[in-house]
Amino acid sequence: MSDELQPVADTEPIKDPGLAEHQFRPQDVDEAQAKRTERQIAWMFRVAGLLFLGFCFAYFLIDIDDTFLGWSAQNFAFGMTLGGGLLLVGVGIIQWAKKLMGDHEMVEMRHPSASSDEDRVAVMKDINAGIEESGFGRRPMIRNSLLGSMALLGLPAVVLLRDLGPLPHGQRETVWKKGMRLVNDVTGTPIKPSDMQVGQLVNGQPAVVYETDADGEPVLHGTELLQVKSKASIIVVRMRPEDVTPSKGRENWGVDGILCFSKICTHVGCPISLWEQQTHHLLCPCHQSTFDLGDNGKVIFGPAHRPLPQLPLGVDDEGYLIAMSDFPEIVAPSYPELARDQKKLDNKS
Template identity: 75%
Template sequence: MSDELDQLTDAEPIKDPGLPAHQHRPTDVDPAQELRAERQITGMFTVASLLLIGFCVAYIMIDKDQTFLGWSAMNFTLGATLGGALLLMGVGIIQWAKKLMGDDEMVELRHPAASTAEERAATLEDLNAGINESGFGRRPLIRRSLFLSMSFLALPTVIMLRDMGPLPYGHKNTVWKKGMRVVNDVAGTPIKPSDLQVGQLVNAEPAIMYEKDKDGEAVLHGTELLQEKSKAAVIVVRMKPEAITPSKGRENWGIDGILCYSKICTHVGCPISLWEQQTHHLLCPCHQSTFDLADNGKVVFGPAHRPLPQLPLALDSEGYLIAVSDFPEVVGPSYPELARDQKRLDDKS
């Protein structure tokens, strides 16, 4: 039995497994067709590059509200240019492989998983031979046009990064202004000091959400309303006045222990309202940045670099909480430039 296995192992493979004779492609035997195929592939890569440039132009120039045959003109153009570019690049690569790269049939014997040094060297030789047969080195026109189209493929990615959000320097201004009431963000009712108990936290927003113009129309509505609401969101907390240690110039920013801070974490902008009333700490649920609201919202733990922006408060003639001004600090996530500028302001003050 052992002798039979040895004979099977040492047996040579079938020399002719019945495959038909190899047929050469037209591009293998006709130089004119080879040149025509090379030009076609180069043209595909070049047109793909132009379509990618068109994608960037359409993204910048076409208004998002413009329509075409009932569709969004921007979406239609972006889809057509990017899809066409990717299609042409893919078809060009396939045509290159089918018409111009090596077309020889190869037989590879089975071997143990661990290759010998000689086999590894032979594999490297085969890889180099394949690179030579692909014509990558001797077809500079195709190679350069492919690299050109692939380099332009990065343009849409760079252009579309602008859609990821506002530039990373926070919101310098919000809709808060002098005399604007602080209202509950659920019911929209204005807040009086008597409505808050010591240790309580209320999520709030500016009353601009409910203001009307002279014609009775909402000042803000739709997407613009939601954007301004997210930037101006605040929390209102009440502590014992003796527990608060305001910094210089902020002695009158609260009302009988009631303070107001931005709801946007200064780390990466998460909404924050996890309140520890005994320690006066506010915890961000995203990355555990912790702020001491009794000490001007300074950071006591976590990756945040700036204190929470504080909104100065006062009372109107009816006894409701109102803003004295907009936030004096930038509202939003911290970035190295923003943290540096804030430190300079703190050092000056």
């Protein structure tokens, strides 16, 4: 026998590939059933659209601190509305495909990877035929309700963009005010000048963060507490008085070399406390902005363009460090309108 491969005598597909007889669905033979199924699917898409709208309402109407059965009420509403809407869209599409789109069995021969021009034309013809069989053009009720629910699905995405954080406008004031004590951020204890050594840095907060009401409950809690801490967090450092070079009008802003600055970097708002006590430099860990605390928090390196806001200090009758006012500068990351907003704040003060 020759070692050469012999040509295949018959390359045509077999006449009977073993497929069972096609079973028609109720929707294929009963137009009333098909219409009923179409209405059911359309209602799924419509309800999904309403749930997507409900997500937006829940975002604005339910307080973030509200609870429901021990869970976050807002998160529960988010899950029920967005999850329920997506579930209905998915179920509706599956029902559409299984009950209304064409379901004829097809048998195709294997063919080379590179298709001929005739095959490509045939594929496009089949694709167009599939689109026609899907009823996308012939069933406007389903098509329009699906497109409507998909359009409404974009609303939760737009709403969630707001959750990236509040706009910088309105961040001009913090809870600091004259007479409020500085407390240690870890223990909540007030700070005395005698508690600090030269070269030391202490992370601090306003005393209101740790205050409680008559029932012993915190005055601030939840989101309100986090918002206060995000704007009012401070660092307190002590240097030798001769190493401090205060600018005009800030000669009395320190107490025996103790100065207080915002903990929020003026670049993009990272919390900073990397302290070089020998050089009096404070470094931001995010983008290496460096501030000279001995020279009014001036920027000496990095992408930040504004000095760290400084809090004027004093001592109360019991010898504890207190704020003499709020920050005179805006405590916030830099943003385009900052210069304008700072000018308004200066005119107000």
